[in-house]
Amino acid sequence: MARTVDPARHEARRLVIIDAALTVFAERGYDGATTAAICRxxxxGSGTLFHYFPTKLAIFRGILEYGTREVRESAAAWEGRDDPLGVLLEIVGQGADEAADPRVPGFVRAAAGVMHLPEVAEVLEADAEAQRRRVRTWVEQGQASGEVRTDLTAGRIVSWLMLLTDGFLERVAVEPGFTAAREKDLLVATAREFLVPR
Known part of the structure; x- marks a missing residue:
């Protein structure tokens, strides 16, 4: 008789593995991380790990895919809001809050080391596209309501906001004194200054 799977328990176990793997990749980098260390x-046990993720690369992709899922879910959480500028600034601030996780700098460096792999590049592009869509929706609404500048196209504004937030994340990853918690307010203020009409 086949064993029934409890979807909630299955997802909870998967998230435990993702969380543990995030810690190991952050501490050891991609090359230094092992499935044995993730299991510990x-x-x-290794059998459990390989039931969920057949390879180390699959685990790494799983972390990235989980992040993309969070982006899509957060987009749904803002539906119905009527303050596009406020939502855009919350998105920027939320990114800074996520970057404050002490594992993020190490994980970003690990990702930089393997982003050339097609399997990783594909997931990173899907994440970037989900982020662009989430931001573009609110930029367009903000332009229509007069809350967001209209001297640039929505696409250019999205690209510049992505540059700002991606650059912030890079600084957190490579500059020891640059912390997300300390720099968040300035990041949000810079985004506001960029977004508001002149």
């Missing part, structure tokens, strides 16, 4: 961090 997650307190599971």
């Amino acid at each position: 961090e997650a307190r599971i």
